[in-house]
Amino acid sequence: MATTLPGVDVVTVGVGWTGGIVAAECSKAGLKVVGLERGQKRGTEDYMTIHDEYRYAIRYDLMQNLSKETISFRNNRNMKALPMRQLGSFLLSEGLGGSGTHWNGMTYRFLPYDFQIKTLTDKHYGPKKLGPDYLLQDWGLTYDELEPYFDKFEKTAGISGDDKNPFSGKRSNPYPTGPMKMTPMLTQFETAAKKLKLSPYMVPSANLSAVYKNPDGETINACQYCGFCERFGCEYGAKSSAEITVVPTALKTGIFDLRYNANVVEILKKGNKVTGVRYIDTISGEEFIQPANAVVLTSYVFNNAKLLMVSNIGERYDPATGKGTLGRNYCYQILPGAAGFFDEQYNTFMGAGSLGMSLDDYNGDNFDHSDLDFIHGGNIALTQTGARPIGSNPTPPDTPTWGSEFKKQSIHYYTRSFGIGAQGASMPHKENYLSLDSTYKDAYGLPLIQLTYNFTDQDRALHKYISARAADIMKEMGAKTVVPNAEITDYNIVPYQTTHNTGGTVMSLKPEDGVVNNYLQHWNVENLFAVSAGNFAHNSGYNPTGTLGALAYRCAEGVVKYSKSGGSLV
Amino acid sequence: MSPEKDISRRDFLKTTGIAAGTLVGGGLIGGLVGYKMHGKGTATLEHDQHGTVTEETGSPKAKMFFMNQRDFNILANATERIFPEDDLGPGAKGLDVPYFIDHQLAGQYGSNSKEYMHGPFGEGAPTQGYQSRLTRAEIFKQGVQKLESEAQNRYKKSFNDIDGKQMDEILTAFQKGDVQMSGVTSAFFFTLLRAATLEGAYSDPIYGGNRNMDGWRMKGFPGHQMAYITQIEDPKFQKIEPNSLGSH
Numbered sequence: 001m002a003t004t005l006p007g008v009d010v011v012t013v014g015v016g017w018t019g020g021i022v023a024a025e026c027s028k029a030g031l032k033v034v035g036l037e038r039g040q041k042r043g044t045e046d047y048m049t050i051h052d053e054y055r056y057a058i059r060y061d062l063m064q065n066l067s068k069e070t071i072s073f074r075n076n077r078n079m080k081a082l083p084m085r086q087l088g089s090f091l092l093s094e095g096l097g098g099s100g101t102h103w104n105g106m107t108y109r110f111l112p113y114d115f116q117i118k119t120l121t122d123k124h125y126g127p128k129k130l131g132p133d134y135l136l137q138d139w140g141l142t143y144d145e146l147e148p149y150f151d152k153f154e155k156t157a158g159i160s161g162d163d164k165n166p167f168s169g170k171r172s173n174p175y176p177t178g179p180m181k182m183t184p185m186l187t188q189f190e191t192a193a194k195k196l197k198l199s200p201y202m203v204p205s206a207n208l209s210a211v212y213k214n215p216d217g218e219t220i221n222a223c224q225y226c227g228f229c230e231r232f233g234c235e236y237g238a239k240s241s242a243e244i245t246v247v248p249t250a251l252k253t254g255i256f257d258l259r260y261n262a263n264v265v266e267i268l269k270k271g272n273k274v275t276g277v278r279y280i281d282t283i284s285g286e287e288f289i290q291p292a293n294a295v296v297l298t299s300y301v302f303n304n305a306k307l308l309m310v311s312n313i314g315e316r317y318d319p320a321t322g323k324g325t326l327g328r329n330y331c332y333q334i335l336p337g338a339a340g341f342f343d344e345q346y347n348t349f350m351g352a353g354s355l356g357m358s359l360d361d362y363n364g365d366n367f368d369h370s371d372l373d374f375i376h377g378g379n380i381a382l383t384q385t386g387a388r389p390i391g392s393n394p395t396p397p398d399t400p401t402w403g404s405e406f407k408k409q410s411i412h413y414y415t416r417s418f419g420i421g422a423q424g425a426s427m428p429h430k431e432n433y434l435s436l437d438s439t440y441k442d443a444y445g446l447p448l449i450q451l452t453y454n455f456t457d458q459d460r461a462l463h464k465y466i467s468a469r470a471a472d473i474m475k476e477m478g479a480k481t482v483v484p485n486a487e488i489t490d491y492n493i494v495p496y497q498t499t500h501n502t503g504g505t506v507m508s509l510k511p512e513d514g515v516v517n518n519y520l521q522h523w524n525v526e527n528l529f530a531v532s533a534g535n536f537a538h539n540s541g542y543n544p545t546g547t548l549g550a551l552a553y554r555c556a557e558g559v560v561k562y563s564k565s566g567g568s569l570v
Numbered sequence: 571m572s573p574e575k576d577i578s579r580r581d582f583l584k585t586t587g588i589a590a591g592t593l594v595g596g597g598l599i600g601g602l603v604g605y606k607m608h609g610k611g612t613a614t615l616e617h618d619q620h621g622t623v624t625e626e627t628g629s630p631k632a633k634m635f636f637m638n639q640r641d642f643n644i645l646a647n648a649t650e651r652i653f654p655e656d657d658l659g660p661g662a663k664g665l666d667v668p669y670f671i672d673h674q675l676a677g678q679y680g681s682n683s684k685e686y687m688h689g690p691f692g693e694g695a696p697t698q699g700y701q702s703r704l705t706r707a708e709i710f711k712q713g714v715q716k717l718e719s720e721a722q723n724r725y726k727k728s729f730n731d732i733d734g735k736q737m738d739e740i741l742t743a744f745q746k747g748d749v750q751m752s753g754v755t756s757a758f759f760f761t762l763l764r765a766a767t768l769e770g771a772y773s774d775p776i777y778g779g780n781r782n783m784d785g786w787r788m789k790g791f792p793g794h795q796m797a798y799i800t801q802i803e804d805p806k807f808q809k810i811e812p813n814s815l816g817s818h
């Protein structure tokens with residue numbers, strides 16, 4: 001039998017960036033908040049022996065334990081979905097700070113075009129550009145409306161950048177801290193890009209260029225370029241993450257109660273409202289009911305959708321009829337690019353998670369697509385994140401994958417090769433969606449969330465075009481051998497690609513087009529909020545968290561507003 | 571480090587009754603025996619059950635997973651073909667990769683304890699990834715036995731007694747999925763074996779491979795360094811003597 005606990009104002013499911021932001025803003029506004037995190041406490045003091053590639057980058061020590069919960073996957077509706085038994089394509093999180101603990105920290109704002117993609121694409125290219133299978137839609141909020149929230153997130157995280165991107169939406173303020181350091185390979189990229197009349201700028205970075213105190217009074221240290229960043233926690237407290245910013249801010253209020261090993265299994269609903277959540281203490285096995293006036297789902301893309309589905313809230317998407325919004329518009333990203341092999345040696349092992357230069361000349365609608373068979377594009381970047389020896393064994397084409405030639409080449413090119421990579425935008429397609437698995441269950445008896453996903457013709461065309469642009473830059477940089485990324489075929493869940501999953505719980509201007517409104521408030525249940533990259537109606541050509549952080553601030557404002565006024569916020 | 575010393579170390583571990591078995595699953599160190607790695611891959615054994623015994627020696631070398639020397643040697647010979655000794659430096663054997671893999675198989679890695687291992691098990695498409703009902707430990711055990719039976723079938727000799735070219739032929743057949751295995755394909759076993767070999771060559775020596783940090787030294791990777799903030803802008807390539815977490 002579940003024990004019912006004393007009620008609170010707000011409960012968040014998960015405490016990563018989104019849960020932390022909501023907890024900080026709501027508790028600062030005087031609301032009593034409980035944060036339920038299924039994983040454990042962790043923080044800077046736990047990262048003293050973090051420079052261990054095998055443990056953290058290869059065996060994923062900071063990430064989700066799949067023996068308890070995973071997703072199932074198939075490429076299309078005719079296949080039987082099977083569980084993702086090992087992490088691979090993307091790395092799900094568990095524990096305080098969520099993925100923000102071990103992220104890179106590249107913190108972009110999506111383009112003004114993204115938020116009005118349907119309207120602007122139709123306007124420029126007519127309504128038939130992509131065809132009816134692509135479920136393109138506006139987000140229900142413009143870039144300008146979201147700008148103050150972008151600004152707020154950047155200030156909380158202290159983002160380092162140079163304000164040199166000519167394609168950026170309007171900014172009310174410069175980046176809080178200056179750009180990171182330049183390195184030889186970045187300088188080479190910059191020179192080549194400028195020669196090609198492109199517009200390189202420093203990647204906006206959550207690895208801070210200088211010590212910074214944020215508006216909440218939290219201090220973030222300066223990055224030491226240690227080369228163990230992506231997939232690792234920062235032993236210096238120099239990589240902005242929830243556990244060194246918004247979580248301490250929330251705890252300081254004295255009215256934020258953060259509970260670990262608390263796995264939420266159900267959103268409880270009565271009439272048109274939710275009453276709280278049911279969770280399991282994963283250590284004792286005890287079951288609790290946490291009543292709350294407002295429930296905020298901050299458990300990442302997959303579990304936000306899953307919790308709504310298992311709690312029977314909202315209409316699930318059916319690709320056969322096109323009906324239902326919950327689970328619709330799942331998008332990912334595709335990774336065009338080109339590898340370069342050089343004679344000179346570079347300090348490839350040095351770096352930081354978001355150390356890099358990038359350009360947006362081929363992103364969004366920044367270039368003309370009239371004669372192209374795709375829309376959007378991708379941010380193209382050269383990043384120096386720290387190449388490590390297990391994960392980095394580059395070899396020129398036609399090198400065997402093992403044996404003496406492999407050994408020789410992979411050692412030689414470890415410090416003489418790098419890639420220019422793009423994050424290709426991903427458009428929603430009617431056959432790409434989230435649902436519940438009918439066979440496989442998690443450790444708590446709930447069905448796994450099921451992913452049905454494959455690359456589309458739009459993806460393949462975009463990938464080919466952008467890879468060729470990346471190769472142009474690599475050639476201009478003087479690489480001896482340039483190898484554009486191989487054309488994509490079917491999506492494969494095995495090799496790591498990116499943890500930029502989006503969609504499933506999209507935001508919209510009208511109830512029939514999405515799951516939540518532009519305050520991330522559920523269309524049918526006014527005291528339920530869901531914030532994650534699941535709210536994105538499509539995925540852009542950037543990392544998601546800048547935009548996600550902005551949405552989390554927007555959501556927090558909505559929760560505070562709701563606590564005063566009640567009712568629908570739009 | 572002389573081979574004699576390694577042997578005496580092995581004997582020492584055997585006779586203490588604690589053995590290297592306390593170094594389980596990815597170098598997690600149990601309560602009784604702790605290793606502190608020093609500069610050049612030497613270790614201090616601290617053992618405080620009956621007072622403190624301290625001994626300077628190399629990486630712990632005892633089998634925790636493979637039960638007989640023949641199987642262990644098959645693994646060792648296969649990894650050496652994948653990552654052979656050459657004029658750049660040691661191969662898998664010289665880097666203690668076989669010990670690394672053996673130790674990993676005895677722990678969390680071998681038992682897939684952080685992976686979703688519930689049925690039903692379906693074969694699935696390649697895009698759906700690992701769908702075997704077998705753990706890595708089971709796959710390696712069977713894989714090594716298959717390497718042996720394949721050598722017996724083809725050459726009427728043990729895998730350990732055939733020459734390098736013959737070993738490569740067999741490994742290539744595994745890589746292509748041409749060898750019949752049960753519950754898993756030979757291609758999948760080969761992928762695991764190749765990955766584990768590189769992991770053993772290049773992980774921190776605290777895990778028992780990358781002996782003397784020579785894997786890192788060959789590659790020009792400095793291992794654990796606190797910071798590069800003073801070097802990151804330098805146009806010159808930096809040759810830095812590697813450092814292990816064990817020397818923290």
Ligand SMILES: Cc1cc2nc3c(=O)[nH]c(=O)nc-3n(C[C@H](O)[C@H](O)[C@H](O)COP(=O)(O)OP(=O)(O)OC[C@H]3O[C@@H](n4cnc5c(N)ncnc54)[C@H](O)[C@@H]3O)c2cc1C
Nearest residue numbers: 014016017018038094098099100104105106264299543545
């Ligand atoms: C290796 C890596 C590199 C990345 N690099 C970048 C980058 O450079 N730039 C960028 O913009 N983004 C990057 N990302 C993505 C970024 O980390 C995520 O977008 C962001 O952290 C997501 O925040 P979130 O709060 O939505 O979810 P999460 O961080 O995933 O947090 C969700 C939390 O909810 C908890 N939870 C889930 N289910 C339950 C439940 N049922 N009950 C209780 N708790 C639950 C989880 O344990 C977790 O702590 C990267 C991700 C990874 C993995």
Ligand code: SF4
Nearest residue numbers: 223224226229234352
């Ligand atoms: S690269 Fe910088 S921010 Fe990243 S972990 Fe190292 S010191 Fe921290």
